[in-house]
Structures are given as C-alpha cells and as structure tokens.
Amino acid sequence: MTTKKVLITGGTGFIGSAVVKKHVVDGHSVRVLDNNSRGNIRRIKDIIDDIEFIEGDIRDPETVFTACKGMDSVIHLAYVNGTEFFYSKPEIVLDIAVKGMLNILEGCIKEGIPEFALASSSEVYQTSSIVPTPETVPLMVPDPINPRYSYGGGKIICELMAINYGRKYFDKVIIFRPHNVYGPDMGWEHVIPQFALRMKELSEKNNEKNIHFPIQGSGQETRAFIFIDDFVAGLTLAIDKGKHLGIYHIGTMEEVTIEHLAVKLAQYFEKEITIIPGKLAEGGTLRRCPDIGKLKGLGFSPKIALEEGLKITVDWYVKNIDKKPK
Numbered sequence: 088m089t090t091k092k093v094l095i096t097g098g099t100g101f102i103g104s105a106v107v108k109k110h111v112v113d114g115h116s117v118r119v120l121d122n123n124s125r126g127n128i129r130r131i132k133d134i135i136d137d138i139e140f141i142e143g144d145i146r147d148p149e150t151v152f153t154a155c156k157g158m159d160s161v162i163h164l165a166y167v168n169g170t171e172f173f174y175s176k177p178e179i180v181l182d183i184a185v186k187g188m189l190n191i192l193e194g195c196i197k198e199g200i201p202e203f204a205l206a207s208s209s210e211v212y213q214t215s216s217i218v219p220t221p222e223t224v225p226l227m228v229p230d231p232i233n234p235r236y237s238y239g240g241g242k243i244i245c246e247l248m249a250i251n252y253g254r255k256y257f258d259k260v261i262i263f264r265p266h267n268v269y270g271p272d273m274g275w276e277h278v279i280p281q282f283a284l285r286m287k288e289l290s291e292k293n294n295e296k297n298i299h300f301p302i303q304g305s306g307q308e309t310r311a312f313i314f315i316d317d318f319v320a321g322l323t324l325a326i327d328k329g330k331h332l333g334i335y336h337i338g339t340m341e342e343v344t345i346e347h348l349a350v351k352l353a354q355y356f357e358k359e360i361t362i363i364p365g366k367l368a369e370g371g372t373l374r375r376c377p378d379i380g381k382l383k384g385l386g387f388s389p390k391i392a393l394e395e396g397l398k399i400t401v402d403w404y405v406k407n408i409d410k411k412p413k
C-alpha cells in the first residue's frame with residue numbers, strides 16, 4: 088500500500104477521530120484540522136504524538152491553506168452535526184458548509200492536491216420512496232422554510248461542488264454518505280446515548296421489571312445503524328477502490344424500528360419496556376435504510392451485529408457518564 092499525506096478536517100469529531108486512527112495504523116502521515124467546537128482532542132490523545140494537529144476554523148481561508156500545504160489527499164468531515172443545531176442555528180450550519188467547502192477546494196487547487204473525499208449524508212435525499220435507498224435517487228430540500236433542511240441543503244451544495252470542481256481539478260473525488268454511524272464517544276445528542284442514559288436513570292429509580300419509556304414519534308420509524316469500525320472499513324474501501332466522482336452509501340441494510348432499538352437497549356439494563364409514543368420533530372424521516380450494493384461491489388461486508396455494537400457503546404456511556412457536558 089502506498090502511504091499518503093492526508094489532511095482530515097473534523098478529525099477530533101466522532102467519525103473523524105476513528106478515521107484518523109485508522110490512517111495512522113495504516114502508516115499514513117496525518118494532519119488534522121478542527122476547531123473543537125464539537126470535537127474533542129481526548130478522542131485522539133493516544134496518537135496525538137503521531138499526527139499534526141491544527142486547531143482552527145475551516146471558514147478561515149489562511150488556516151485552511153496552511154493545513155492543505157504539502158498534502159496528497161483531503162478527507163473533509165468538518166460540519167455542524169446534531170439535529171438540534173439544524174433548528175437552532177441554521178445560518179451557522181450553512182456558513183460552515185459553504186465557506187468551509189469553498190476554502191478547502193481552493194486550498195486543494197492551490198496545492199495541486201489530487202485526491203478529495205467528502206462526507207455527505209442521507210439528509211441529501213431526505214425521504215425516499217425506494218427503501219433500501221440507492222445512491223441514484225434524486226436529492227431534495229422538501230421545504231426551504233423549515234430550518235432543519237439547512238443541514239441537508241448544505242450537503243447538497245457540497246456534493247455539487249465536489250463533483251463539478253472534481254471533474255476539472257482532481258484525479259479522484261469520492262463522496263460518501265454515512266448512514267447512522269454509532270459507537271463509543273459518539274456525542275450525547277444522538278438517539279442511542281440518549282435512550283441508553285434515560286434507560287439507566289429510569290431503571291435505577293424503578294424496581295419493576297417493566298418501565299414506561301416515552302419517545303419522540305410512534306416507535307415504528309426505522310433506521311439501519313452501522314458500528315464505527317465497520318464504517319471506517321467501508322470508507323477505506325470507498326477511498327482506495329472507489330471510482331472518480333463516485334458516490335457511496337456507507338451503512339448496513341439491517342433496518343430496525345426505533346421501538347426495537349429501545350427494547351435492545353432496555354435488555355442491556357435487564358428491563359422490559361412499554362413505549363409511550365410522542366410527537367415526531369417536524370421533517371423527521373419515517374423510514375431510512377441505505378442500499379449498500381455499490382460498496383459491497385468493492386468488497387464491503389459489515390461485521391458487527393447491532394446487539395454487539397450496542398453493548399460496546401452502552402458500556403462506554405455507562406463508564407464515562409462523568410464526561411457528559413453539564
């Protein structure tokens with residue numbers, strides 16, 4: 088395998104830190120650019136001496152140009168993630184999406200960097216009538232007035248830029264769309280840590296075997312979750328073997344209901360639950376599961392079953408509850 092000098096933006100984030108570690112293990116030389124707005128250096132502390140870390144904002148052109156110097160490849164993950172922020176600060180989501188992307192592409196072009204990989208999202212296609220959903224379905228912003236679509240709209244702009252700049256200036260551009268990646272230290276706002284911690288609290292307060300568990304939505308909404316190690320394996324394949332201007336869904340096709348997820352998490356705490364349905368956030372998708380046939384064609388096969396991955400994840404949250412921001 089040829090080793091490369093790789094810039095990873097968003098490298099102290101959940102996915103970024105795992106991608107950084109994999110690149111270090113594979114012998115690549117890694118530079119990370121992150122402003123730690125949501126990332127945390129803790130996630131890469133074990134390998135901090137093996138990498139170069141630049142703390143800075145991707146909206147600042149000089150910082151980005153410095154970070155791009157001498158690189159062979161860029162993996163662009165920095166973005167505002169977390170559903171609550173799509174609603175509370177949509178203008179910042181778009182500012183970081185668009186200014187960040189322009190700066191990174193310009194930095195790559197200035198430096199003559201030949202390879203670029205962009206983190207996109209399933210939110211570019213929102214709700215599809217085709218499930219499992221292939222990469223070819225149309226992209227859409229169902230309602231520009233709903234601030235939620237700042238996230239998906241920003242990702243659509245980034246995809247269009249990656250492809251159209253990619254055609255002209257790069258040897259290889261890959262777009263990857265992560266679908267519900269989970270694992271230890273994945274943040275605190277996601278459904279898995281939130282359910283797990285609420286379940287822990289309720290089970291400590293309540294000696295009954297069965298607990299009442301209020302959720303958003305009916306519980307019949309579906310998702311397919313992929314454990315972080317499988318995700319990183321999929322991304323590595325897409326970058327190494329994917330086609331120039333190729334788009335790849337990375338996830339699993341193990342579609343489960345949110346109720347099923349809650350039941351599995353309750354089992355960890357040796358409880359049974361009765362779901363109390365609630366209101367679904369406006370714009371929330373009822374059914375989502377990627378078609379990963381294209382990535383499978385490159386040799387991808389996820390290894391970690393949901394039950395196993397959930398155990399590893401919840402173990403981490405139970406042990407590290409003191410790290411939860413107050």
Ligand SMILES: NC(=O)c1ccc[n+]([C@@H]2O[C@H](COP(=O)([O-])OP(=O)(O)OC[C@H]3O[C@@H](n4cnc5c(N)ncnc54)[C@H](O)[C@@H]3O)[C@@H](O)[C@H]2O)c1
Pocket residue numbers: 096097098099100101102103120121122123124125126127143144145146163164165166167168169183187206207208209264265266267268269274
């Ligand atoms: N986690 C998932 O399941 C999922 C699903 C779809 C898409 N994605 C995409 O994958 C990427 C990584 O997601 P994640 O789950 O690791 O999220 P994350 O929030 O943990 O990581 C994003 C990182 O970007 C950094 N960042 C944000 N704004 C920045 C700025 N202006 N300048 C520099 N750094 C900045 C944050 O500090 C953070 O470390 C994102 O682009 C996200 O949209 C993730």
